Amino acid sequence: MVDLTPLDRAVRAARRGHDEAARRLLDAVLMDDRDNELALAWRARVEGDPDTKAGFLQRVLALNPNATWATDALARLGDVTEAATPGSTGSLDTVGRRAARIDHLQCPNCGGQVEIHPERGSKSVACQHCGSVLDLTSKQLDVIGRFKRRFEPAQDILPGAEATIDGERHVVMGWLRYKGWDSEESWTWDEWQLLGDSGAVRYLSWSRDEGFLLQTPVRPTPTTTRAGIELPNGRVSFYETSPASITGMAGELTWRPRLDATLQVGEAKKGGVQYSAELTADEVEVVAGSRMGDLEVWEAFGRTDKVEAIRERQERGRRRRRSAAGIARLFGLGGIAFLALGIWIVPRLxxxxxxxxxxxxxxxxxxxxxxxxxxxxxxxxxxxxxxxxxxxxxxxxxxxxxxxxxxxxxxxxxxxxxxxxxxxxxxxxxxxxxxxxxxxxxxxxxxxxxxxxxxxxxxxxxxxxxxxxxxxxxxxxxxxxxxxxxxxxxxxxxxxxxxxxxxxxxxxxxxxxxxxxxWLPGPFYVAAAFSLFVAFAFFVFSRTGPR
Structure with a gap:
């Protein structure tokens, strides 16, 4: 079997009419090679928004002025707003808004081109070519760490993606992978830094056990010890603390991550609010927020594919729970019938x-x-x-x-x-x-x-x-x-x-x-016990089954 490149898979998807899949594949290609003319051409073909399509066509003409097909396509689009085309779908730099400034730096480790957005206040960025993390606050772009190039988030949320939360648009600045451990086991969780139009910063995290959690930095930073957090309305104690470290990164951050340090992470809860604290020898960061359901997250990011899949899964769960409730009733009635046979009817036969x-x-x-x-x-x-x-x-x-x-x-x-x-x-x-x-x-x-x-x-x-x-x-x-x-x-x-x-x-x-x-009632008692046990098991499933 031929091993297809990502661009080959994208083109194949586009030719078969799978526009959404093609767009995502092409965006990934353009993240690695921003000036790939073939990827830009196909990206323009599968884009449905006229303004965004025009942006891709303009980038094709900037690379190849002789691309007459792109000139003709622009002419057919008519009057559109000129703007820079995003490197991936859902960026804050979408056409129709003021074009964001994008600077290009050269990675001191591999020489690759690194994209940054100065107006976002970035202080660190990860090179998408070699995985080096660059300190933007240093004059020489010091490399403060390096990760695997293909290290990806556990959830399909990449830097540049856009979400609408509480009526405000947010862009995903960057992503971090954390690893925590204790004397018995280790675990990981992902965290994305989100920047709103107002300049407010939020953090979206995800773990296999807890799901999504949206938190905002607490300002001013409260006094924090290894035992808990001192809040204005009283102290909240940590129910879990552990050492942790950063093991992966992509995109930009408005802060400089301590990649060479072991953090102390504490989790606390009070009044339905989840507090998380990161402590180092000289710095403390406290964030607070609440859980978000998967459906709520993907609706915020406009991911109709994820939303439809979740709703379909929820509907299957509802059907299974209804079926389980029906089976529970059936076995419950059977158990009662067997019990009646054993107690009243069989002894009289x-x-x-x-x-x-x-x-x-x-x-x-x-x-x-x-x-x-x-x-x-x-x-x-x-x-x-x-x-x-x-x-x-x-x-x-x-x-x-x-x-x-x-x-x-x-x-x-x-x-x-x-x-x-x-x-x-x-x-x-x-x-x-x-x-x-x-x-x-x-x-x-x-x-x-x-x-x-x-x-x-x-x-x-x-x-x-x-x-x-x-x-x-x-x-x-x-x-x-x-x-x-x-x-x-x-x-x-x-x-x-x-x-x-x-x-x-x-x-x-x-x-x-x-x-x-x-007639001995014993077999009827056994049948009654079995039926009632099955009824109870299906009843519990009907209440606690998949949602």
Whole structure:
């Protein structure tokens, strides 16, 4: 592939009708070679403003009086204002205003021609040919530093560009690249010096983390220490300080940069105003201002290409945020639906397996022999079945437990079940009934004991409680007839000094255990948690996504 020169690329863009791209490429060529006749000719062809076009044509004729095509083009333009053509688009020297004075100096390092604007009060300038920084305050144009020739700003803002800020036109005098560091990392930021029509100086800076910041020098310069800045309305402390140095420059500056010194840079904020201070051994500069959005900056510079790109990106961001909000609502509703299924609907689904019923008679029911036969004897009694005949709870409640074998039900291995315990407790003591249910495998005697809440009723009303879902393991085959054992606790109100109390009327009450197949809500809870998490993530994106 042929390696095209910048001028070749500019001409190709112009021939293909890409006038804006061609203008920018040609301006860059003319910055390096101001008297390039071919670049001036093409620059005149792609310029739309008649006055500016005339300026380029006049420069072509100054270089080549025999360029009859340029003479004819000027004649076709008619009466235009004569002015010097800028070296790049957007200069304050635009046609229609008083022509700015431009002086040309010879770089003492490379001999190249250096352009300066004396009326701007420049004190230093960078040679665009070799990157040398020249001290304009010295008689011999001392070289005070040198940078890479092709060192360019991180943002497409070059010396000579023009911006309208707060209704006043500003020209970009020059550009600086700073490098800061601490014990762990280093970082860079760019700074442009802007000069307004009124002579006011502003500084536009940009960093990857903070974006654009427009600041104005604070006059008179306030007292500044390494801790903060003393302002008329009080002191503002630095929230960040670091050493820094200048590592790149282009264009002109109204001050002489200390390229051989390490600066101390401090950042402070108060009342929505961002303060920045640069401190050297013998000089302090304090500037203050506020953040500027990318769109605001590029509108100020008249960069329609950048503005359109930002607006298109913002519109894409808005569409993405709207889509994210819709997805968040969808997953949120899904999560609520799964949660409802898990809490209310799924536990009520299933089919009955069987019922074991028994009527508790008055007086204690002693089945100790059966319990001992059902459960292997261990010291202290099996967990969940060790009960004393009479137990005092806090000297108030007397509890008696009866163990009752209520019948059998057939259960399958791997299936989920729920047992519903129902009873009609008496009105007088006992106050309630505490029923524990055990399913005993007839093969090896394993006990499966789901958790059931106590049954409490008023006025002898029937009451039921469902256990938590449970599964069983069958010792022989896939299905077996499990024995159902009810451990019934009857409670009284009483005091230790009253002695044992008898069970009063009614002398008996029904109690039953109904077993049914169950759908476990666990998967629905997992689905609900996942849906709600996705909904939250998309909701956050819809609020904080790209703007």
């Amino acid at each position: 299933g089919s009955d397996v069987g019922q074991a019923a028994h009527t508790v008679e008055s007086g204690p029911v002693s089945l100790d022999a059966e319990v001992a036969a059902l459960l292997p004897p261990v010291e202290g009694g099996p967990p969940g079945f060790e009960r004393a005949t009479d137990v005092l709870r806090n000297a108030r409640d007397l509890v008696r437990y009866d163990t009752i074998e209520a019948g059998t039900v057939r259960l399958s291995e791997g299936r989920a079940y729920v047992v519903q315990v129902g009873a009609t407790p008496p009105v007088a003591p006992p106050r309630g009934v505490d029923v524990e249910v055990a399913f005993i495998d007839p093969g090896d005697g394993d006990v499966f004991q789901p958790s059931v809440s106590p049954l409490v009723s008023a006025n002898s009303a029937p009451t039921t409680e469902d256990s938590r879902p449970f599964r069983v393991d069958v010792s022989d085959g896939d299905e077996a007839a499990f024995r159902v054992v009810l451990l019934v606790g009857r409670e009284w109100s009483g005091r230790e000094s009253d002695g044992p109390l008898a069970w009063t009327e009614p002398v008996s009450f029904p109690i039953s255990a109904t077993v049914r197949h169950a």
